[in-house]
Amino acid sequence: MFAFVWAQDAVVRLFTRSVHTHKVLLGPGIEPLRWTLGRWRAWRTFEFAARRVPAYRAFLGERGTPHKLRPKGDLSAAFAALPEMDKDSYIKRWPIPERSVGGRLPRRGVVVDESSGSSGTPTSWVRGPDERLATRQLLQVGFWRTARTLKKQPFVLNAFSLGAWATGMNVTTSLTEVTMIKSIGPDRNKIIQTMAEFGTDYTYIILSYPPFLKALFEDTRLDWEQYDIVAAFGGEGISENMRAHILRYAHSAFGSYGASDLEINIAIETDYTVELRKAIAASPKLAKRITKQAEYGVMPMVFQFNPFDYLIETNESGELVVTIVRKQNINPRIRYNIHDRGHVMRIRELTPILEEFGLHRLVRQQFLDLPLLFHYGRSDLSVDYNGAVVAPDALRDVIYGDPKLLQAVENHRLISFEDERGDRQLHIALQLTDAATAVPIDEAAYRTHIIAELRALNADFNNAILTAPDHTMPTVAFYPHRTGPFSGDGRKLKNEYVWQLEAADLAEWDVDLSHPAER
Template sequence: MRILWWLQELLVDLLGRSPRTHALLLAPGFERLRWWLGRRRAQRTVARTVRRVPAYRSFLAEQGVSTTAFADLPETDKRSYIARWPIPERCVGGRLPRRGVVVDESSGSTGTPTSWVRGPVERRASREVLRVGFLRHATPDRPVFVINAFSLGAWATGMNVTAALTRVSTIKSTGPDRDKIINTMREFGPGYTYVITSYPPFLKGLLEDDRLDWAAYDVVCAFGGEGISEGMRDHVLRRARKVIGAYGASDLEISIAVETEFTIALRRAIAADPALARALTRQDQYGVLPDIFQFNPYAYLIEENDDGELVVTITRPQNVDPRIRYNIHDRGHVLRMRDVLPVLRRSGLQTVLDERVLDLPLLLQYGRSDHAVDHNGAVVPPDGVRDAVAADPELVAAVENHRLVSYEDRAGDRQLHLALQLAEGRTLADPAAAAHRLLAAMRRANRDLDHAIATGAPGTAPTVGVYPFRTGVFADDGGRLKNEYVWILDADGAEAAGLDPQVVAPRPCVA
């Protein structure tokens, strides 16, 4: 049996090295087989991890778990597992390989960078998923020119996009720099399919720049880091031919799942049909339209825990630093195609069914379970506001509570508003100065936020509002049992909420 599994891994590895042969691995009609093999593969990877990864053995021992039965394994996450053991102990064999490893990092909301190590097999796997998600949308008679406008340096997404796509395209890593991108496209001309990768707000701002005749260029926008509304997608589609997203996490891999024509059509249908939304989603429970992706169940085993969070196991046995039942604290669930298609047929949605090419399962994602919000690719938790307030003597004495308000304005831009409610009868000597101190403290503590503000599109810098007691966005707080620390609103909701963005925050962060 071991020889058969080894031959299976070898066959998958060989087929995955070419875009043409990789398509065979995703051929329709084999969804049930991929699902079954993925679970068997995950079980074998668990057994291998227990045998060969010292940190995971210690983790299970702490939890009092002596079995490798998948259903009995505890969840892991950054706090319970990653932060508690050094990288070599989390690696296969208890050591970091000397060659072939790429290290990238994320700082998340803690301000302390976390390094992630990736070996050659997992980097190749990311390249294969990005091919499926992005490069197959190129016009057949045009070469592909990738412009990587994600943040560069050691940041996980930008670094991995460049590494993944270098061998299969012409690529220039500009970072989020409009001038460089426009100058590059002028210099190389309109004979390419330009795949521009970045966060949605940057892509929107770039394609609004009138210095380039966008109609003369074939442009595919590929986004990650945060979701996109269908309104913003339509806005970008005025000048781009396609707008496609991917789902991933630096904790895991940058491209676990991708949007397809089918998932986009399905999401639009769900947005327009409350009955379809009730049949397929938990939109009523979470209050947001889910992002919808497709993923390969042979490569990723994705579960939902009792709290509605996604728990991911990378089934690939060759990963340097394995992830077993890893909780990234995103809310979501998985739907099999066999469950979705009958609903669509009963609803008469033939136009959606016509878009189906891949029979891969669906991943529906509703945002973060820790109530953080995304801003230009940065994760901003409400606790970041709390900590900044607590560290400021004037604010901690005067502020009753706080709220993050993420909303889309009438221009389609995603905005972030930091709302502070003053305690009854309290005032601030200089609200503008206090607001700037607050944001500066948050930027110092959260390097991702600092970078997001520094590279964000004009007009999308976070704003800070200081509200007297029980006014504005806090007007109804007295009737609530618990504080609400996050609001996610559309343009109508933002106008109705009484937002008062008194202070725009253009000042640079002072380290």
């Protein structure tokens, strides 16, 4: 079996050096083959890493897993029995060369980028020529799918953070050879200046994080109706109401899923997944049948991914465990826990359910028979309140679900702290935009609205409110732009949505605890 996998891998490498031949692997009708080969390749990559990567050999040894292990019975079950790794248990414990094939880094062809450090100190990641080629091909295929429908010449404005950070760097190097591109970074002034200078004869494909896109399109210095715009986002999810808001300025808006720890663009939104997500939002019964929305209190983002390149599992804690199955990666990640919540569903499992619900139009819309990835956000960026887990993504959905809040709130944050009695408290902080700071909204009414919506989304949070002692009721406050706990915003690459504080920190950050929720 594995001799065949090695052979087909060589053929794939030979015939996917161009984007056009790479698209063959994404064509319809070969889903079972992609699925099966992906699992064989994952096991082959495990064997390769166990033999050639010193850190992985040591990691397996600590957990009593033999370096030479032949799968018995079901391959998926055998692979799921391998130990998980994550940043703390693997990445931080061994230096980069020991995590590399052969115990050393190649002398040439290696690019180093880094993650943003949103959960701590930034981490460097090394990528060799083969994995960069694969990333480039996937981004170019995605770009080709968009560009072929455009009537005007595409002009990509890369507004992801530049420098050493993974996404901005890889987007620029991947798309330079196939389109006109300007790598600007998240700078509204320069984007507006560029669009004004080049005029309206292009389709501007603007790539960035959702909060930046929202702020950009609300800038009144351009007459946005005169421009042809495609929006593409990554880094975090959006609600459908937020997508509708962006679509007031752009004629399409799609996201992708990736991580610096792994690769950018692991999975993408398609027309099909967007329509499926709308169907889930419209039908609580469908949502209950195919998602874990009720359990997590968050509407999932829905993506499609190629199982030939990635094996994505869900562990007992509901977290995604990802294996990059290409053995060419110089720093292999085998069953890497990114600490995101999610699960996978194959199209052949979903289609009968959609037909049962009468969604035949949606079934006919299927083009890519790639499996679906349901993503609920970070599992380690939530807060605990009286036994309930509250996620910032749920607060995001509440804010974006109301048009006035969507316009008025620039950022949000869940602040968890322990008071002087030792009780765990929850503070919901919302930063107003400049405009909303000047013309205030009805804050009292929206405090009640936000708590009510969070309770409706999350049954555990509702029960926590009902059973919490009076002095531990969550507090909600609106802050003028860049004040209070938001006074330092803009210093970091990405927004911070969760804070774990000590009671002494509250005075420093001028946190307003004077508005407790009602039962």
